[in-house]
Amino acid sequence: MVQFKILQKSGRSRVGKLTTPHGVIDTPNFIPVGTQATVKALSVRDLEEIGVQVVLGNTYHLMLRPGADLIEKFGGLHKFMSWDKPIMTDSGGFQVFSLGVGLESGEGKVLKEVGNEDLVKGQKVRLAKVEEKGVTFQSHLDGSKRFLGPRESIKIQHQLGADLIVAFDDHESSKHTKEEMKRSLELTERWALRSLDAYRRCHSEPKAKNLPRMRDSNNRPLMYGVVHGGTNKELRIRSARFTDENFEAIAIGGIYGKRRDLYQIVDWVVENISEEKIRHLLGIGEVEDLFNGVEKGVDLFDCVAPMRRARNGSLYISPKNSGSVKNSFTLNIRLSKYALDKKPIDHGCLCYTCGNFSRAYLNHLYRANEILFHNLATYHNVYFITNLLKKIREAIGNKQFDKLRGAFCPP
């Protein structure tokens, strides 16, 4: 059983404690994305040293490689990757739409009727065939035809043994009319119910065909329903209420637009869900957004940004080292001006990287294409964000959140 307890509140911000089968997660908190059963460039030892409390794995990637059955045979994702703290898994819905490569690229007629999407990214047209029971897509690894729906997704997430799981959802990112968005939302709602059904079967009908047996009822994961509705207020509110009615945990998804939209959406949602339920803002994690999310009552975030940024030379710095909204609280360690810089990345940062290495050294490692760069850079960024959330929790507890926020994002 997973339990969420709010310990302190300040405005809409809250400090809480999410207790899972693999330990406690203090909230608000940040969940590093570890798509393929690893947070890229970091060892589990690094994560523990940093103080990361929970990581996210991905249903889509893991089902394709190495396969959910294989991971189940190894005793689940925790044992497979040797991480005994909480794990969240994503439903795979997002990937199926964002990178499921096309099927039957010539034919659109029939597919369109069931909501087929031409997802245009760059110049490639990608098709995923969406039907009532789920999505047929093409593996990005070998082109093989695959199927993922609510039942499959929930099954896989149970096989992986995650503590926090997500209902399978449709994505309206490329739908433009309100009618299309509404149809997509309705599908998400039906899939939400199917996800719930699959979840219950995993627990109350352990012999149900094709569903994994949950040995111990204490190991029940917490399942998030996902609020969609794009930037449409009416749909977002409807989705928020629906999700609140049916789920114990609320995730906010389908956020693609501008920051202003993001904050507006969060407001609409938060105002229409129960206060005591945990709230997760899917895919969000830039510094500015963390502050605003927390202020609006979000408890958990996951994002690839800190890790990806790190690998690309974008390293977090705090305001006292000239980090600001304008530079996304980052410096670009690739720049020649750091080649002779003896300072650590972020003066005052207590992480291993900052405690031992200069900007010049990191600049050199990047330029020399050394693998160690990825580790040291990712370590710093994950530490920075993890530590930031820790400071945020403390600030909320001390009624100092506004002050802390003001130091980072002056009004």
Place this chain on the structure above:
RNA sequence: CCAUGGGUGGCAGAACGGUUUAUGCAACAGACUGUAAAUCUGUGCCAAGUAGGUUCGACUCCUACCCCAUGGA
């Protein structure tokens, strides 16, 4: 000294008698929000060993010289 091959941007390396001559790397910048990302996108290089010649036009053809590589004396 002889023979052969060759000298193209910072480096590597193509094509071509004709409007702004690839491409890669390096350099210089920018991007990155439920990860097909050690990725992606831009920018610049006042590119032709030297000196002549042929031609309307030469990096491309010719001559001489210089330099490099390999082989030989």
